[in-house]
Amino acid sequence: MKLPEEMETVKKIGVAIIGLGTVGSGVVKIINEKGEKIKKRYGFQLEILDCSDLERKRFEDLKESGYECGCFYTDAYKMVENTKADIVVELIGGFEPAKSLILKAIENGKSVVTANKEVVSRSGEEIFDLALEKGVDFFFEAAVGGGIPIIRPLKEMLVANKFSYVAGIVNGTTNYILTRMSKEGLDFNSALLKAQELGYAEPDPRADIEGDDAQAKIAILSSIAFNSRVLKDDVYKEGITKITEKDIKYAYELGYCIKLIAYARQENEGIHAFVRPALIPMNHPLAAVDDVYNAIYLSGDNCGELMFFGEGAGSLAAGSSVVADILQASFAILKGCKGQETKCSCFEKVKLLPMDAFSSKYYLNLKAADQPGVLAKIAGCFGEAGVSIASVIQKESHGETANIIFMTHKTTEMRMRHAIELIKSLEVVESIENSLVVLDEEVL
Ligand SMILES: NC(=O)c1ccc[n+]([C@@H]2O[C@H](COP(=O)([O-])OP(=O)(O)OC[C@H]3O[C@@H](n4cnc5c(N)ncnc54)[C@H](OP(=O)(O)O)[C@@H]3O)[C@@H](O)[C@H]2O)c1
Numbered sequence: 001m002k003l004p005e006e007m008e009t010v011k012k013i014g015v016a017i018i019g020l021g022t023v024g025s026g027v028v029k030i031i032n033e034k035g036e037k038i039k040k041r042y043g044f045q046l047e048i049l050d051c052s053d054l055e056r057k058r059f060e061d062l063k064e065s066g067y068e069c070g071c072f073y074t075d076a077y078k079m080v081e082n083t084k085a086d087i088v089v090e091l092i093g094g095f096e097p098a099k100s101l102i103l104k105a106i107e108n109g110k111s112v113v114t115a116n117k118e119v120v121s122r123s124g125e126e127i128f129d130l131a132l133e134k135g136v137d138f139f140f141e142a143a144v145g146g147g148i149p150i151i152r153p154l155k156e157m158l159v160a161n162k163f164s165y166v167a168g169i170v171n172g173t174t175n176y177i178l179t180r181m182s183k184e185g186l187d188f189n190s191a192l193l194k195a196q197e198l199g200y201a202e203p204d205p206r207a208d209i210e211g212d213d214a215q216a217k218i219a220i221l222s223s224i225a226f227n228s229r230v231l232k233d234d235v236y237k238e239g240i241t242k243i244t245e246k247d248i249k250y251a252y253e254l255g256y257c258i259k260l261i262a263y264a265r266q267e268n269e270g271i272h273a274f275v276r277p278a279l280i281p282m283n284h285p286l287a288a289v290d291d292v293y294n295a296i297y298l299s300g301d302n303c304g305e306l307m308f309f310g311e312g313a314g315s316l317a318a319g320s321s322v323v324a325d326i327l328q329a330s331f332a333i334l335k336g337c338k339g340q341e342t343k344c345s346c347f348e349k350v351k352l353l354p355m356d357a358f359s360s361k362y363y364l365n366l367k368a369a370d371q372p373g374v375l376a377k378i379a380g381c382f383g384e385a386g387v388s389i390a391s392v393i394q395k396e397s398h399g400e401t402a403n404i405i406f407m408t409h410k411t412t413e414m415r416m417r418h419a420i421e422l423i424k425s426l427e428v429v430e431s432i433e434n435s436l437v438v439l440d441e442e443v444l
């Protein structure tokens with residue numbers, strides 16, 4: 001029999017968590033529930049030493065449910081200052097104080113894991129620089145795609161590729177709304193209400209429906225895919241608030257569905273990056289991604305086309321990615337090579353192209369007088385702007401007016417905008433109902 005001092009001591013990696021909300025509580029549960037598996041597989045133990053939240057109740061609830069979560073702090077700065085943990089996990093979200101807490105933890109020599117797209121997409125470079133200087137790791141798998149592993153696959157497993165584009169459905173709320181509009185014929189407001197009732201949309205849904213959330217995510221994805229920093233605020237974005245059930249119906253009749261697409265493409269001249277509702281062919285794999293699911297589709301010169309699909313949000317799904325990052329940081333600590341994977345992958349400086357320069361096909365839905373000669377006048381505007389029409393369909397007539405749907409051949413956004421300005425000025429045109437980009441086989 002071994003004496004206690006001879007018994008093999010299991011190595012422990014200390015973890016401190018800031019924020020015990022949706023993701024934070026998921027991380028606490030996973031670390032507790034998968035502790036034995038981690039120990040058996042890797043021979044070490046994750047130990048939650050400290051937690052911080054604005055409300056103690058969340059901590060008490062977790063403890064009451066039998067989860068070990070160390071000591072509690074209401075002051076996250078104090079926790080970061082005092083903690084003996086090896087890894088600090090930031091899960092409060094938003095830009096500040098999250099960014100300052102991350103920087104403080106790195107200053108103090110801690111490896112940091114976060115799920116925070118805002119901080120990474122706006123201040124990634126500053127954080128990477130400090131992490132490199134301090135010799136610690138900085139990981140953020142859950143910042144894009146929640147439970148879908150995409151950051152590390154892009155950075156590591158797919159490093160032997162040059163990507164022509166990355167396209168994603170990276171916001172579950174908007175995907176749910178568009179899916180319900182499409183499948184149940186709901187209007188935008190009813191679909192939003194349904195999403196809110198089910199907890200898929202926040203009481204204040206603006207960050208999702210106006211495209212901000214997806215904007216941060218495509219900034220991160222394109223920075224990694226093209227090795228050149230793309231900042232969130234430089235990415236063009238449009239939300240889904242102007243999409244009507246009629247647009248969805250007309251698109252369907254033309255063989256397309258409407259999705260909020262986060263898209264980035266590298267051309268010789270630079271990088272295009274945007275978030276906007278787009279028509280995509282019904283037979284494209286992204287068209288099958290419904291409800292709150294997320295997917296990231298990409299095309300690499302060696303790997304070909306790939307799609308990563310899964311739960312883009314949720315306590316345990318996002319928690320699964322965070323715990324994977326905690327383990328990755330732990331391996332480096334235990335092997336004594338902390339910080340060696342930190343080097344930022346943005347070693348190029350490629351310029352971001354303006355939206356006007358993007359070339360694609362377009363969908364235009366307008367309401368115009370239902371009388372002879374109208375189509376010729378509108379066609380004249382397209383011609384003057386240098387846009388070639390691929391098809392025209394006149395939809396239902398509303399007494400004096402009718403909806404007309406135009407699909408164009410490939411053209412630039414600038415020409416299309418010019419055409420719309422000319423069309424708007426025609427007396428016979430009552431309103432431009434919607435103009436949407438069409439991402440078909442030439443760009444997707
Ligand atoms: N939810 C998801 O499915 C998901 C998926 C992927 C990534 N993420 C990302 O994960 C992060 C966390 O999201 P979440 O959904 O878990 O948010 P959440 O449910 O709002 O949780 C955040 C928690 O942090 C607390 N908090 C706020 N400020 C704090 C501070 N200064 N010090 C200590 N605690 C503080 C909040 O308390 P109060 O509630 O009292 O303010 C709340 O308990 C965000 O960056 C988010 O974008 C979330």
